[in-house]
Amino acid sequence: MAWRDGKASSGRxxxxxxxxxxxxxxxxSIQLFSSNLKDNIQRQSKSLMGADFLIDSNDKPTxxxxxxxxxxxxxxxxxxxxxxxxxxxxxxSARLVRVRGLQGSFPLYGDxxxxxxxxxSTYQSSGGAVVDATMLLQxxxxxxxxxxIGKITLPIVGKLIAIPGSSAITSAVAPSVLVPFDLIPETELLQMGSRKEYQYxxxxxxxxxxxxxxxxxxxxDAENADIDTHESTSRQLGRRYDNFGKFLNLAAFIALLLGCIGIASSVHIYIKEKLASVAVLKCIGASRKQTFFIFLTQVIGMGLLGGIIGTALGVLLQETFPYILKEFLPxxxxxxxxxxxxxxxxxxGVLMSILFALLPLLNTWYVTPLEVLRMSNNGTKKPKRARIYTFTAILVFVYGFSFLLLRNATQALxxxxAVVITFSILAGIAILSMKIIKRFxxxxxxxxxxxxxxxxxxxxxxxxxxLLSVGLGTFLISTLYFTKDILLSKTQLSSTGNNANIILLDVQTEQKEAVVQSVANQDLxxxxxxxxxxxRIQSxxxxxxxxxRKDTASTVNQWVLNHEFRTTYRDSLIASETIVEGEWxxxxxxGEDVIISISEDLAENANxxxxxxxxxxxxxVLMETTVGSIRQVDWARMQLNFMVVFPAGVLEKAPQFHVITAYVPDAESSALxxxxxxxxxxxxxxxDLRQIYSVIEDVLTKVSWVINFMAFFSILTGIIVLIGSVRTSKYQRVKESVLLRTMGAKSPQILKISALEYFYLGILGSLMGILLSLIGSQLLATFLFNEPFVPSGIPFLVFLPGITLLxxxxxxxxxxSVLSSPPLEVLRKEV
Structure with a gap:
């Protein structure tokens, strides 16, 4: 019976x-890709490091x-x-590079x-350099x-195509140059303040x-050195991509939730139309259980088939992910x-079909044979207890799946x-809209x-x-668009000349004035x-x-004790700093006590x-200081920020090096x-921050593309739900339109009635989604990105009319069919 009835209703x-x-x-697709990513990291961990383990230090080893x-x-x-x-x-031409002085047969694993x-294999013995291939082409x-490089000039003996642990993004910021280890002292580049790392x-x-x-x-650790194994490196690398994977999982889950709405709405209308048939079946002796399982069997069959097809599509889709994300992965x-x-x-597929179809399916359980004679089903008993159990099961399903994705009970809750609140707001606005229209x-x-x-x-x-499906789809795409704007606004260059876009590092004291003069000579x-x-911290x-370090009960983070702090001194705060405690x-x-200011994260990590x-x-030289203030520092800003800042009058005579920042108006001035x-x-x-900005913008563009690529599933699912909901309502609207035509209504009138109805639904749903996305994006900007949010007009100018038109x-x-065929023919066809 389920098969026969399903064939007759196959379109719906x-x-x-x-x-x-x-x-x-x-x-x-996301689950498969995440699994492949973890497996590849674990399998290639030795090749990523180039060794089984290494010992590293920021200075020559003790x-x-x-x-x-x-x-x-x-x-x-x-x-x-x-x-x-x-x-x-x-x-x-000149370029900031990453110099890698190597000795021995590195890499020990990988190519x-x-x-x-x-x-x-020959550059070390020949005394030449192997230079990043992309930079040579540039x-x-x-x-x-x-x-x-520094004081020496080397012949270029090869182009560097790939080296373990390097990705396209790191190469774009500072391309690698391989030189023999023994020639590094001749460069005379490792001076005071130089950031360097020795690895064995x-x-x-x-x-x-x-x-x-x-x-x-x-x-x-006691010698300011460290050991890293390929196993620990693979765990760290896995965690680096963990948040990215979680985001993609949530994007996929949003698509799944929209699909659940589509299931609930489709089955709701479908079962509503079948209630008269259920009553007939009960008149001829069918039991409650039989009629219920006829339609439950249809739902399970569709869920199983949909799950198989969706799984097959997911397998094909995950094949494209490595191509999309190759520049992010080393x-x-x-x-x-x-x-x-x-x-x-x-x-x-089966579980979500059953759960989200169960509410409308329960109506079949309570249909009586008398419904055959009734014109409506308003008198049908509503299964309150069963509905409560079903709602609880749905919430448990949503929680269980989100916990599976996030691996965090609190975040899953x-x-x-958040899902319940969003759905409630959209549903509340829909109910309120209907009441307002009815009242006024x-x-x-x-x-x-x-x-x-x-x-x-x-x-x-x-x-x-x-309104739920249109609102959610619009909410998602608008929030993604606004979030992209927030991220990209962090990398916008200032054209006023008040913000530095060139940073000169490792300037020695005797060079300071000459470097400043060189900048001034070019009218910069x-x-x-x-x-x-x-x-370093002594005590x-x-x-x-x-x-x-030896105190196992200590809450001080170990990196604080091992870190070499680069501090500065000045008499005022800068734009990226705010005092949150104490006085500047x-x-x-x-003869006075030295009162310093520390950043919030240092205060937290060092207790x-x-x-x-x-x-x-x-x-x-040991220097005793007292914490006088704690600052909130915006580390995301492209400027020099410090964990520890001394007041003026303390460090002026200490051994030091200098950093000079400048503004250049164009690429030609920067190159000169x-x-x-x-x-x-x-x-x-x-x-050159212009190059850094360019790389960041390129990365954000690719990240945005990936986000939109995954959001496509949510949006497309929302559109499918929309089509399903509107198409399903066709079976009510056709009869009404035929009756209107029978009573003398003309085709243009019926066309206008339908057009206005769907126009109202489209514009109200999309407007609700955009307005909710404004609230969500403002919260993201305030609490996550800590950036001002300036709404774009694109969602109002493009999404609002576009979705309404759809x-x-x-x-x-x-x-x-109502407009082009006689009423009786339409009724026969639809029945």
Whole structure:
């Protein structure tokens, strides 16, 4: 019976199934990709690091660290890496690069891909450089030309295509240049304040890495060094992409929820039409259970088929993800298919079909044979207890699935509450709209205008479902658009010349005035001149750092004790800082206590508060300080921010280096300045924020594309739900339109009635979605991005009329048969 009835109603059930397919496809594709990502990270962890484990330090290793390296059999490869300016004598161009001085056969795992292939193994013995291939192409440089790094000029012997652990994004910011380790001292670039890192790579496949980490890491921490294993690196890398995966999972879940709405609305109207048939079946002896299971079997069948098709579509879709995300990942993804996401997709299709179809299906249980003689089903008993149980099961389903995605009970509960609140607001606005129209009904309007408004609150109206589906779809796409605007606004360049877009690093004291003069000679504006002093924490509130490290009950984060702080001194706050506790100290006179200001995150990680005592080791000199204020720092701003700021009058005579910031109006001025500085001051690194902004904008564009790519499923599912809801309402509207034609209504009148009805639904639903997205985007801007939110007019100018037009077109498509055929023919066809 379920099969026979399903064949007769296949058109309506196909729309029901379409709601399932897209939601399942989104979930399965994301689950498969996440599984593949984790498997690839774990499988390629050695290749990503290039070794089994490494020991690293921000300075030359101490004698104790050297002894540990020797006790482990000596390093199989050694590297020192730092950022510096590089110049190409061929055409005078210059670029910030990542210099990697290597010794030994790095990488120990994975491949160093160069052109020619032999360059990766011969550059150390030949004394040449292997340079990033993209950068060579950018500056029209080829093999055989030379590159100047600091005081030395090296021949370019190869192009660097790929090296373990490098991605397209990191290469775009600072391309890699490989040079022999022994030539690094000749560059004379490793001076005071230079950021550098020494790494010692080991190949030891049979070593218990966890035991090694547990035994050696505490000793290295005390020597300002660290040990990283390929296992810990893979875990860190996995966590780096974890939030991205969670976001994509939530986007897929939104598509799934919209599909659930489509299921509920489709089955609601479908069962409403079948109640008379159910009553007939009961008249001829069918039991409650039989009639209920006839339609439940249809729902399960459609859910199973939709789950299978959606799963298959998800498998095909996940094949495209590695191509979309390849620039974000420092490795290639090998795609494979695992069973769990496939089983989950099919079961999910069946489960969501049953749960979200159960409410309307329950009506069949309470239909009496007498309903055959009744003109309406208003007298049908409403199963209150069963409805409560069903609502509870739906909420448990939503919570369980969100917990599966987020792996956090509190966040899952918050997500469920957010879903319930959003649905409640949209439903409340729909109900309120119907009541307002009914209460203030314009009786003086013409017949067609009144009839279109009547359709919004008369029996069998679809106002609630249509406003929910249209509102949610519009809400999602508008929020994504507004969020993209918020993110991109963080990288907009100022054209006023008041904000620096060039940063000159590692300027030595004797070079400071000459560098400033070089900038001024090119008629460029110097924005700021900062002095930096490096120091470490010696003790906190009288307790030595080493004692704090050994205290297992200490709440002080270990990185605070190991970190080399780069501090500055000034008499005022800057735009990115706000005092949240204490008072700012502008200057200190000789003999007075040194009152410093620390950032919020340092206060939290070091468990510090106002009036706490910190002793700093300033390159061998101990300095006692007192915390006088705590600042909130906006680290996202493209400017120099500091965890520790001293007042004026304290550090002026300490060993220091300097940072100079300037503003350049265009790319040509920036290139000219960089060429001049590289020629005169090879140790000075120039960071062109214009290039950084360009990379960030490119990254955000790609991220936005991925977000919109996933949002497409939610939006497309919303459109399918919309089509299903509007198409399903056709079976009520056709009879009414035929009756109107029978009573003498003309086709233009019927067309106008339908057009106005769907116009009202489209514009109200899309307007609600955009307005709700304004509220959501404002909350995101305030609490997540900490940025001002300036709404764009695009959603109002594009989304509002576009979605309204879509609803209108679908609605008018429904009644085309009424307008083109005789009434009796239409009724026969629809029946």
């Amino acid at each position: 059930l196909l729309l029901f199934m379409a709601s399932i397919i897209l939601g399942i496809a989104a979930v399965v 004698e104790r660290v050297k002894a540990i390296i020797d006790s482990l059999g000596g390093a199989d490869a050694t590297e020192v890496t730092f950022s510096s300016m590089a110049a190409f004598p061929k055409n005078g 160093l891909t160069t052109e020619p292939e032999s360059a990766g 500056f029209n440089i080829d093999i055989g030309d030379s590159i100047k 790579y080991f190949k030891a496949p049979d070593v218990d890495l966890k035991l090694l980490d547990d035994n050696v890491d505490p000793i290295l 490795f290639d993804i090998e795609v494979s298919i695992t069973a769990l996401p496939l089983i989950t997709g099919v079961l999910l 918050g997500f469920v509450m 009904f314009p009786t003086q309007w013409g017949f067609t205008s009144r009839q279109s408004l009547l359709n919004l609150f008369r029996p069998n109206n679809q106002t609630m479902v249509l 504006k110097v924005i700021d001149k900062l002095s930096l002093v490096t120091m 906190i509130n009288g307790i030595l750092s080493n004692d704090i 100290q502008t200057a200190v006179e000789r 510090l508060s106002i009036n706490d005592k910190i002793v700093f080791n300033v390159q061998g 300045l960089q060429r001049d500085l590289v020629a005169s001051f090879p140790n000075v690194s120039v960071i 609803v209108l077109m679908i609605g008018l498509f429904n009644i085309r």
